[in-house]
Amino acid sequence: MASRDILLYRNHEAALRRKGRPVRKLNRSIKRLVEDLKNTLMAHPEGVGLAAPQVNAHHRVVVVRLGAGSDGSSEPDPCIALINPEIIEARDERRDFDGCLSFPGLYGQTTRPHFLRVTVMDERGMCFDRVFEGFDAVVVHHEIDHLDGVLFIDRVESLEDLYRVCIGENGQQVRVPVSAILHPGRGVWINSVSRTRISRFAAKGGINGLKSCPNDMIVLQKGLNPHSLLVMGDKPPGDYQSDGSSE
Numbered sequence: 001m002a003s004r005d006i007l008l009y010r011n012h013e014a015a016l017r018r019k020g021r022p023v024r025k026l027n028r029s030i031k032r033l034v035e036d037l038k039n040t041l042m043a044h045p046e047g048v049g050l051a052a053p054q055v056n057a058h059h060r061v062v063v064v065r066l067g068a069g070s071d072g073s074s075e076p077d078p079c080i081a082l083i084n085p086e087i088i089e090a091r092d093e094r095r096d097f098d099g100c101l102s103f104p105g106l107y108g109q110t111t112r113p114h115f116l117r118v119t120v121m122d123e124r125g126m127c128f129d130r131v132f133e134g135f136d137a138v139v140v141h142h143e144i145d146h147l148d149g150v151l152f153i154d155r156v157e158s159l160e161d162l163y164r165v166c167i168g169e170n171g172q173q174v175r176v177p178v179s180a181i182l183h184p185g186r187g188v189w190i191n192s193v194s195r196t197r198i199s200r201f202a203a204k205g206g207i208n209g210l211k212s213c214p215n216d217m218i219v220l221q222k223g224l225n226p227h228s229l230l231v232m233g234d235k236p237p238g239d240y241q242s243d244g245s246s247e
């Protein structure tokens, strides 16, 4: 019974982008993977789902805790495993809360189905259809995305829908929209983690001091100082290029 390390996007994008292979046989190593995924998720009470690629195991296996609700007000159910989950019906698309254990501290609003019918195998090898509704459908959809290398930042439509949770002056948690911290012309939205590209876009945005942390997804050099924020994602850099302003 082990808890495994969760891969973070800023260090392990390639592994998180790899697709999971279908499970052909519920052998000992898959059973161990299921147990480890459950233990790992239970060790992170802030999370309600975990997919095998997040622990660098490229099989179509996820674990979820249902019944949480997007406001986190209710204690979620115990972990269940969904093996080879396949969506056969998806509808009722709505915007809802999203976040991921591979992106600690980063949250967003995404549009996902709130009704899902999925064929799954459970951990005893039984195959059946199961319906998920409301935020449970969001969670299951997010985890199935992981099996195809799709991450929640891919489904965030604009920077306004992405925010960080920071600690405020009185020690309380504060949601800070990335757009609010991002000074126009100072932040840059780029689609690569390469040092060269970061340096180039950072120079365009007038951002200094990036060499110390070139691979962080969001770089806050001085707390919430908007002049030193770098955001990386899948949007073309043209959306947030420098306007040449300075203070």
Ligand SMILES: [Zn+2]
Pocket (backbone or CB within 6 Å): 099, 100, 101, 102, 142, 146
């Ligand atoms: Zn995730």
